[in-house]
Amino acid sequence: MTEGPSSTASANPASEVDVGLEFAGLWLSSPIVLLSGCVGFGEEYTRVAGFSNAEVGGICLKGTTLEPRLGNEPHRVYEAPAGMLNAIGLQNPGARAVVEQILPALDTTETHFFANISGSTLEEYIDVARIFDDSPVAGVEINISCPNVKAGGASFGNYPDMSAKVVEEVRRVTDKPLITKLSPNQTDIAENARRCIDAGTDALAVINTITGMAVDLESRSPVLGNASGGLSGPAIKPIALLKVAEVHQVAHRHGVPILGQGGIASAQDALEFLVAGATTVGVGTALFYEPLLCPAINEGIRDYLARHGLGSIPEVVGTLDWEQ
Amino acid sequence: MANPYPAPHGTIHVEDTEVLAHEEWPGDQLVLRLYAPETAAAARPGQFAHLACDPLLPMRRPLSIQRVGPEAGWAEFLYKRLGFGTRLLARRQVGETISVMGPIGHPFEVDPEVRYPVLVGGGVGIPPVVFLAEVLKDRPGVEPVAFLGSEVPFPFATQPAGFPVSGVPETATHADARLEDWGVPSRLASGAGLAGAYRGHVPDLAAAYLEPLAPTERRRAALYAVGPEPMLEAVARLGQRLGVPVWLSLEEYMACAVGGCMGCTVRVEEPTGPAMRRVCVDGPVFPGEQVYPGT
Ligand SMILES: Cc1cc2nc3c(=O)[nH]c(=O)nc-3n(C[C@H](O)[C@H](O)[C@H](O)COP(=O)(O)O)c2cc1C
Ligand code: FES
Numbered sequence: 001m002t003e004g005p006s007s008t009a010s011a012n013p014a015s016e017v018d019v020g021l022e023f024a025g026l027w028l029s030s031p032i033v034l035l036s037g038c039v040g041f042g043e044e045y046t047r048v049a050g051f052s053n054a055e056v057g058g059i060c061l062k063g064t065t066l067e068p069r070l071g072n073e074p075h076r077v078y079e080a081p082a083g084m085l086n087a088i089g090l091q092n093p094g095a096r097a098v099v100e101q102i103l104p105a106l107d108t109t110e111t112h113f114f115a116n117i118s119g120s121t122l123e124e125y126i127d128v129a130r131i132f133d134d135s136p137v138a139g140v141e142i143n144i145s146c147p148n149v150k151a152g153g154a155s156f157g158n159y160p161d162m163s164a165k166v167v168e169e170v171r172r173v174t175d176k177p178l179i180t181k182l183s184p185n186q187t188d189i190a191e192n193a194r195r196c197i198d199a200g201t202d203a204l205a206v207i208n209t210i211t212g213m214a215v216d217l218e219s220r221s222p223v224l225g226n227a228s229g230g231l232s233g234p235a236i237k238p239i240a241l242l243k244v245a246e247v248h249q250v251a252h253r254h255g256v257p258i259l260g261q262g263g264i265a266s267a268q269d270a271l272e273f274l275v276a277g278a279t280t281v282g283v284g285t286a287l288f289y290e291p292l293l294c295p296a297i298n299e300g301i302r303d304y305l306a307r308h309g310l311g312s313i314p315e316v317v318g319t320l321d322w323e324q
Numbered sequence: 325m326a327n328p329y330p331a332p333h334g335t336i337h338v339e340d341t342e343v344l345a346h347e348e349w350p351g352d353q354l355v356l357r358l359y360a361p362e363t364a365a366a367a368r369p370g371q372f373a374h375l376a377c378d379p380l381l382p383m384r385r386p387l388s389i390q391r392v393g394p395e396a397g398w399a400e401f402l403y404k405r406l407g408f409g410t411r412l413l414a415r416r417q418v419g420e421t422i423s424v425m426g427p428i429g430h431p432f433e434v435d436p437e438v439r440y441p442v443l444v445g446g447g448v449g450i451p452p453v454v455f456l457a458e459v460l461k462d463r464p465g466v467e468p469v470a471f472l473g474s475e476v477p478f479p480f481a482t483q484p485a486g487f488p489v490s491g492v493p494e495t496a497t498h499a500d501a502r503l504e505d506w507g508v509p510s511r512l513a514s515g516a517g518l519a520g521a522y523r524g525h526v527p528d529l530a531a532a533y534l535e536p537l538a539p540t541e542r543r544r545a546a547l548y549a550v551g552p553e554p555m556l557e558a559v560a561r562l563g564q565r566l567g568v569p570v571w572l573s574l575e576e577y578m579a580c581a582v583g584g585c586m587g588c589t590v591r592v593e594e595p596t597g598p599a600m601r602r603v604c605v606d607g608p609v610f611p612g613e614q615v616y617p618g619t
Contacts, residue, residue: 070599
């Protein structure tokens with residue numbers, strides 16, 4: 001692709017542009033993926049009149065561990081400038097309960113559901129991946145970047161050797177598409193991405209939340225029960241865009257797609273991520289404010305592609321004019 | 325086994341509402357009335373709405389519903405100007421647009437066996453109690469009584485009480501004028517020495533009313549409480565002591581308010597053991613003994 005996004009080649013009618021695309025061996029009807037931890041186990045937003053899972057290409061389920069977890073003490077969420085902090089602590093009913101009790105109720109004809117797996121040990125990641133391998137999920141997202149649990153999570157994500165080890169072992173136990181979710185809280189995200197690609201990941205999710213904290217001045221204590229939490233929302237968008245562009249430099253050489261995320265709240269945000277190198281775009285925190293956002297993002301992407309004479313999403317992916 | 329997270333479809337509406345009235349009361353209290361027909365049509369006492377207080381705010385704010393006019397399409401809220409969000413909300417003027425998600429949560433369910441519902445509201449916990457009183461006023465064979473507490477002037481008109489409430493101290497002379505209109509007896513309490521109010525805590529009034537009841541009557545009573553934590557705990561303990569069932573409505577910071585983020589959980593003790601439950605969709609109303617287990 002040489003044509004930049006400012007190209008104004010002959011416009012197509014927006015209605016003719018298909019926002020469907022291939023991602024990690026799957027066909028997605030939209031580049032939008034609802035993000036892990038923001039939409040429960042896939043059904044919660046259907047409480048909202050007018051909301052449909054069919055508007056999005058995929059849904060990442062809440063982070064799941066081998067055993068049930070109660071998660072952190074309150075408070076778990078708190079507003080931050082242009083965003084929010086969360087420290088949920090991976091509250092989930094355990095992988096078996098997800099597979100046996102929750103997945104059967106999901107309508108897998110509407111969209112693709114991805115498990116999001118976490119663990120305190122390498123063995124736990126492997127066990128959870130095995131359980132989801134024998135389930136109707138379309139793929140498995142490996143969360144090696146959760147900032148909110150003491151053992152595991154981020155401690156795997158912040159060291160390329162350990163990240164690669166998790167991916168390699170999970171790869172051994174499942175043939176389902178693997179998405180590895182990278183942490184922004186590390187020195188060289190591109191190097192970590194390269195190692196995860198070598199270890200066999202099919203896609204990369206960039207980025208998870210950035211660690212932060214809030215202070216209660218009256219009690220002089222942290223607001224969050226877990227003290228620290230993960231920052232999400234528009235506040236982290238510029239950071240996420242840079243990380244996506246950096247990872248893209250490495251990933252595109254291997255044909256590995258990126259699920260870009262961090263503060264996406266509009267079609268314009270989504271398009272910026274696509275241009276920076278994401279193939280799909282994650283929406284999480286923005287849904288909390290505007291639950292019916294997704295159709296407008298799809299529409300805005302269609303309009304943009306049509307205006308620029310582009311027929312499909314892949315034509316815009318990674319078209320950022322940036323020599324490194 | 326059943327899905328542990330059932331999600332009833334299409335029950336929460338997202339609507340752009342118009343500010344119909346925005347009244348300020350002493351003590352930084354505001355009463356907001358919105359044209360929110362979908363929320364108004366479906367709302368029940370104990371439920372709340374999630375408001376986009378100002379486009380500049382990253383997060384919505386949950387506010388309990390105080391009253392609705394389903395035919396006219398309005399929903400009313402009472403809130404205190406406390407933090408950044410409510411300060412911005414307080415600046416919104418009649419005619420402006422506010423996005424509302426609602427109604428949300430499990431309402432108070434008053435069991436058909438209950439003849440004497442005792443409603444206890446403190447501070448910004450008053451709205452659900454007013455809503456519940458308005459709904460119960462029309463229920464045949466039910467004799468609700470409401471006790472309202474505040475440390476700042478009450479955010480509603482008061483008047484000398486016209487209906488007797490047995491047992492309560494004589495210093496509690498006044499009632500909520502709206503509840504008087506509806507024929508629902510009420511009494512007021514305040515530590516701040518407000519005129520017409522009993523000087524003390526609002527659960528004391530509930531205790532004074534319930535304690536003298538005959539066991540047969542007490543068996544048909546239940547407590548429904550919304551307010552600050554010490555008040556909720558006192559009501560829960562009162563219920564345990566007298567063998568009266570207790571329902572509490574809880575508050576917690578919220579992000580999604582639809583059950584998606586697990587951000588608003590509280591620790592409860594269920595028959596199967598400890599659990600973290602979401603205030604937004606598993607609550608906000610919980611059985612008192614789950615929130616404050618008996619010792
Ligand atoms: C409340 C909340 C819970 C989250 N839980 C998880 C999780 O369980 N697993 C995970 O991989 N990411 C989790 N995340 C991170 C999001 O999936 C996403 O990567 C991040 O929020 C950035 O995107 P956003 O700004 O669009 O929300 C969570 C985020 C939020 C706000
Ligand atoms: S606020 Fe998200 S689950 Fe309640």
